[in-house]
Amino acid sequence: MTARVGVVTFPGSLDDGDAARAVRIAGAEPVRLWHGDPELYGVEAVVLPGGFSYGDYLRCGAIARFAPVMETIVDAAGGGLPVLGICNGFQILCEAHLLPGALTRNQHLHFRNRDQMLRIESAGTAWTNAFQAGQQVLIPVKNGEGCYVADRATLDELEGEGRVVARYVGGNPNGSMRDIAAITNPAGNVVGIMPHPEHAVEALTGPSLDGLGFFTSVLKHLVGTPA
Amino acid sequence: MTTHPDPAVRETPGALPGVPAEPRAATVVPQAGPVDGGRHAEPAPADEWAHGVDTVPRAGGTPEELQPYAELGLRDDEYDRIRHILGRRPTQAELAMYSIMWSEHCSYKSSKVHLRQFGEKAPPSDRLLAGIGENAGVVQVSDELAVTFKVESHNHPSFVEPYQGAATGVGGIVRDILAMGARPVAVMDPLRFGAADHPDTARVLTGVVAGVAGYGNCLGLPNIGGELVFDPCYQGNPLLNALCLGVLPVDRLxxxxxxxxxxxxxxxxxxxxxxxxxxxxxxxxxxxxxxxxxxxxxxxxxxxxxxxxxxxxxxxxxxxxxxxxxxxxxxxxxxxxxxxxxxxxxxxxxxxxxxxxxxxxxxxxxxxxxxxxxxxxxxxxxxxxxxxxxxxxxxxxxxxxxxxxxxxxxxxxxxxxxxxxxxxxxxxxxxxxxxxxxGPVYARPMREPADLILLQADRAETLPRPVDPEALRATVLRMISSPNLCDKTWVTEQYDRYVLGNTVLAQPEDSGVIRIDERTGLGVALSVDGNGRYARLDPYHGTKLALAEAYRNVAVTGAKPIAVTNCLNFGSPEDPGVMWQFAEAVRGLADGCAELGIPVTGGNVSFYNQTGAAAIHPTPVVGVLGVLDNVEDRVPMGFVPRSGGDHDQLFLLGETHTELSGSEWAWVTHEHLGGVPPQVDLARERVLADLIAEAARVGHLTSAHDLSDGGLAQSLVESCLRRGVAARIAVPERFAGGSMPFVFLFSESAGRVLVSVPRGHEKAFTALCAERGVSWDLIGVTDPAGDALEVHGQFQIGLDELRTAWSSTLPQLFGGPEATQAVQAPAAVTTPSAAAVKEPVVPATEAAAVTPTDAEPIVAAGPAPTAEVEQAPPAEPAGPDAGDTERPAAPDKR
Missing domain, CATH: 3.90.650.10 (PurM-like C-terminal domain)
Structure with a gap:
């Protein structure tokens, strides 16, 4: 039985089709979810894709957080539903307080798109168990507001609990504190990542196939987790 | 549909059309819904239009009322014509409508008589579903799918307010594509600015780039290519051209x-x-x-x-x-x-x-x-x-x-x-x-500019050329660091090239390639090119050269070129010299398309790119679209690293003549513009394109890169640096001696392509060339184990040195304080080694921030240039040294 993975479309979502493609290539069935519909249609995991939900107005992710579908997702995440927020999805997860900290304007003030090396710091999450800790992967990064910030206590806590999931290596593209590219919640089922693994799933269009691991991870996780 | 709930008549006067009235304070009045009540009690400022709403009956009754048609850009005879059409004077609203619809921008009144040639000379095409006159041309590419594409200008607004001018330029062309029934799937941005080191260029360029990025990224459209050209002639008139590509099922037109x-x-x-x-x-x-x-x-x-x-x-x-x-x-x-x-x-x-x-x-x-x-x-x-x-x-x-x-x-x-x-x-x-x-149609007076004959007589072929290896080496470094030839990453990394997941090739490749059918791999290749200097020296052939370059750029990906769009940027049509340039350019493009057998499907004219008496170079920008039956077969521009250190053989296709007039070299090293541009032979371009398509299809090619600005030297450097693969070159016998090696490296002869051919394919490949009548030279090999570009008997330049020279220029010019910060900050750069790396992370180069215009500009920069900056190096996570006011790390600078 193929796993069903939901991909939410908010007004202004852009990489939703790409996330759905990545889910499909990983071997699961993508299920498109609509921001205004609180129903999750029995999906076993959810991806919040990249883009500019609600035009990034007010603050990135600040409005999307109040979408009807997010209320359901926040509840379900508390119950262990794997949730991956990519870029704008990461911002939404922070705004929804599923993850600590915030994503702010890139330090150099420019949108930046490049192929970025990451080091996987934690392979213990629902979305990274297909990797080895310490493994380096090449994933496109593209954002204008990807600078991860949090107070020192929070950063220390993230580090101490092994909740920094990935770090930028070979250059920090946006000024994120401690080079943080991805973090997780204490349970490891909710992951926010600034770079775009869904753009590294095909040799034809991506810089590598390294992004696929995030999507196969959740399938592994689901097999190991009795529904 | 003609009734509405609120027939309130507003008796307040308006303002001059085209001139925004005094801003009224109460603009925050919320509207109840789609139908606005719209009662306004506040008085409007009185002016010469203080007569209330100008209705049709009122216009009929006040035939003598003076109207500001001249201020709106209408001529006396045009105004008379409106009165004749209506049988009365126009109302205020009608006058506004006629003035904008009959403006040059909307009516093409000066260009119409010339543009007709695109239809008249167009080769027959059974692919064309919609052509000139529609919002955008639509070309069928398979039984089910069609694509639509068009390039437009937004030049003047982009000078006045660069960010919004550029942003709305993108937005406008996207809606044209949308209106044809297509989903917009990619954008491109041919940009031209004044001198790179002019203070105002930093204002305009940074704003324009941010505007293109801000709008296109937020729409979710990958930016797959464009141009970035600097020339003092664009100082007061930068060119923002924007192209959009859309895809539609044939029956959704x-x-x-x-x-x-x-x-x-x-x-x-x-x-x-x-x-x-x-x-x-x-x-x-x-x-x-x-x-x-x-x-x-x-x-x-x-x-x-x-x-x-x-x-x-x-x-x-x-x-x-x-x-x-x-x-x-x-x-x-x-x-x-x-x-x-x-x-x-x-x-x-x-x-x-x-x-x-x-x-x-x-x-x-x-x-x-x-x-x-x-x-x-x-x-x-x-x-x-x-x-x-x-x-x-x-x-x-x-x-x-x-x-x-x-x-x-x-x-x-x-x-x-x-x-x-x-x-x-x-x-x-x-x-x-x-x-x-x-609307009015004018056959404006035309006259060849008086200075042209003198300009053409002042040939760049007579300029002093570098003759010894040391000077040649310095010229290579100087050229690749010049603003027009340098690395454009500073601009293009502000654009999302990944969104939608169908970008197969994007800048700096010769063409953008987009997959349009995931099931079959069907895709299209697109390139936009123009060369204002060539067009200034000879608008007819200069335009053909732009067409040839775009056509060749599409062909080198292995795609078959099928359609053309254009954006014609010129000075004032009221100047007979400019009008002559325009007419020649249009004639060149129409003739060229006929010779290549591909139709013009649409385009845009931008006149009045002129400050005072100084017009820009005539700048026809030509976009060519090609089809790839399977995007897996696309040929990239860069040399390919091979496992086992295998060499590919490097062939230069086409003929190299001593053609330096209008070249980048003449401009960069002598600030010279004169002579006649390179010869263009479109029949040969066509044969060359067919040859490459065939060679790509049978797997003879691992890379192919067009030669244009900067000649062979530029192509070699770009092909090496794309994936960090070294190469060894031998100058052919007939280019030995004197300044001939220089000519070999820097001539801008058209119709040439640099290809790499894997071992075992060279015989079949050269036989194919002979069969098609394409001349070729075996000029060298890739050197996957090496780390330099070597031109045998001339010079050797390390790839690191090349990359530093090539990629420092724009960050130094426009990088702001980051660039200087980066100079002081040493740190590590990891270069990914995975074979799948399409675009290796290049070591950033600001560390070598020395002026790249000297003969030996970079070598003093020291080892392994890097630019990673970290205020609080996080080598040991949870390090306590960050202090209480931990701040975001400074991003690396490139």
Whole structure:
């Protein structure tokens, strides 16, 4: 039985089709979810894709957080539903307080798109168990507001609990504190990542196939987790 | 459709059309809904138009009233013609409409007589589903799919307000593509600015790039290529051209005809405001002078989020077959959309202007008609589909408002009339075709510029050339670090090239390649090219050269070129010299397309790119689209690293002559522009393209890179640096001695391509060349184990040194304080080693921030240039040394 993975479309979502493609290539069935519909249609995991939900107005992710579908997702995440927020999805997860900290304007003030090396710091999450800790992967990064910030206590806590999931290596593209590219919640089922693994799933269009691991991870996780 | 709940008549005066009235303070009045009550008690400022709303009956009764037609850019005879058409003086609203529709920008009145050649000389094509005159040309590429593409200018607004000018330039061309029934899937941005080191260039360039990025990224459209050219001639007139590509199922093609009397006219998208009144139409139709700084308010303001919703809403309407006709609102706003849709169908229309949702309730009829507020589409909808349309709009959160209905043509077969009411008063009653099709057409006087003959006599082939290896080496480094030839990453990494997941090739490749069918791998390749210097020296051949370059850039990916778009950027058409340049350019493009057997499917003309008496170089920008049956077969531009250290053989295809006039070398090293541009032979270009397509198909090629600005040297450097693969080159015998090695490396002869051929394929490949009659030279090999570009017997330059020289220039010019910061900050750079790396992370190079214009510019920079900056190096996580005020790390700078 193929796993069903939901991909939410908010007004202004852009990489939703790409996330759905990545889910499909990983071997699961993508299920498109609509921001205004609180129903999750029995999906076993959810991806919040990249883009500019609600035009990034007010603050990135600040409005999307109040979408009807997010209320359901926040509840379900508390119950262990794997949730991956990519870029704008990461911002939404922070705004929804599923993850600590915030994503702010890139330090150099420019949108930046490049192929970025990451080091996987934690392979213990629902979305990274297909990797080895310490493994380096090449994933496109593209954002204008990807600078991860949090107070020192929070950063220390993230580090101490092994909740920094990935770090930028070979250059920090946006000024994120401690080079943080991805973090997780204490349970490891909710992951926010600034770079775009869904753009590294095909040799034809991506810089590598390294992004696929995030999507196969959740399938592994689901097999190991009795529904 | 012609009644509305609030017939209040506003007796307050308006303002001069085209001149925004005194801003009224109370612009925050919320609107109750799509139909605005619109009562306004506050008095408006009195001026010469203090007569209340100028209705048609009133115009009939006051024939002698003076009208500011001259200020609106209409000539005496044009004004007389309007009076003749209407049989009375125009109302204020009508005058505004005629003035913008008959402006150069909308009517093509100076260019029309020349542009006809594109149709007359076009080769027959059974692929063309829609051509010139539509919002964009549509070309069929498979049984089920068609693509549409077009390039447009937004030059003047981008000088006045670079960010919004560029952003709305992108937004405008995207709506053109959308209006054809297509999903926009990619954009490109040919950009031209003044001298790279001029202080104002930093203002314009950074704003324009941010605007292109801000709008395109937020729409979710990958930016797959473009141009970045610097030349002092563009100092006061930068060129922002924007191209959009769209894909549609063949049966989803839309048209703009407002057919079917009784059908409802719906305005969908953003509310209408005062922005852009007289914006593109008037701005683009008058030469800049010192007052242009004050025209800022007439530049439109973009909201890409609304456009994104508009795109999704429109596509859903198309798929539900809910619209009869559709037209985007761009230059000339509602005026253009209403008149063009009605004229296309021969119908009339009744429109209740007070139904238009307004940002500013105090707007007058002529302002509503002239507003160029962005993100709006006009739909023609059957009455029984109206509910479904409004529901779809609501789903996507965009405003949709029925503002009128289509009316029947006259019983005698004459086209219908466009009747526009404002609170039950008729303010416009015109034959729509008179605005669209019956505008003035001028055969402007033309004369070859008097200086041309002297210019052409001053040939760059007589300039002193480097003759010894040391000078040649220095020239290579100087050339690749010059603003026009250097690495453009500083610009292009501000653009999202990944979104939608179908980008197979993007800048800096020769063409952008987009997969349009995931099932079959069908894709298209697109390139845009222009060379103002060539066109200045010879507009006819210069335009053919631009066409040849774009065509070749498409061909080197293995694609088959099938269609052409163009953006013709010129000075004032009232200058006979400029008009001659324009006519020659159009003739060159039309002839060239006929020779290549591919049609022009659409385009755009931008005149008045002129400050005072100084016009820009004539700058025809040509876009060529090609088809790849399977994008897996695309050929990249860069040398390919091979496992086991295998060499590929490097062949130079085509003939190299001593052609230096108009070249990048002449400009960079001698600030020289003169002589005649390189010869162009389109029959040979065609043979070359066929050869490459065939060689790509059978797997003879691992890379192919076009030769153009900067000649072979530039192509070699770019091919090496793309994936960090070294190469060893031998200068062919006939280029030995004296300055001939220089000619070999820097001549800009057209019709040449650098290809790499894997071992075992060379015999078959050269046999194919011989069979097709393409001349070739075996010039060297790739050197995967090496780390330098070596030209045997001449020089050797390390790839690191090349990369430093190539990629330092733009960050130094435009990087701001980051660049200097980076110089002081050593850190590690990891270069990914995975074979899958398409675009290796290049070591950033600001560390070598020395002026790259000296003969030996870079070598002193020290080892392994890096630019990683970390204020708090996080080598040990949770390090306590960051202090209480931990701050974000400084991003690395490139």
């Amino acid at each position: 839309q048209n703009k005809a407002a057919a079917g009397p009784g059908n409802v006219v719906v305005l969908m998208g953003a509310k209408t405001g005062r922005d852009g009144i007289g914006g593109v139409s008037v701005l683009a139709s008058a030469t800049f002078d010192d007052s242009s700084e004050q025209r800022r308010p007439s530049v439109q303001v973009g909201d890409p989020f609304t456009e994104k919703l508009l795109i999704e809403a429109c596509l859903e309407l198309y798929d539900g077959q809910l619209v009869v006709g559709i037209q985007d609102l761009g230059g000339a706003g509602l005026t253009c959309a209403l008149t063009e849709t009605a004229a296309a169908a021969g119908t009339g229309m009744r429109v209740s202007l007070e139904r238009v949702p307004l940002r500013e309730p105090s707007m007058d009829p002529h302002e509503i008609l002239a507003s160029e507020s962005q993100e709006r589409m006009l739909l023609v909808v059957a009455p029984d589909k109206l509910d479904a349309v409004l529901k779809t709009a609501e789903k996507w959160g965009v405003l949709a408002t029925a503002i009128g209905e289509v009316t029947a043509p006259a019983p005698d077969g004459q086209p219908g009339r466009l009747v526009i009411t404002w609170r039950d008063h008729v303010v416009v009653d015109v034959p729509p075709g008179s605005l669209v099709d019956d």
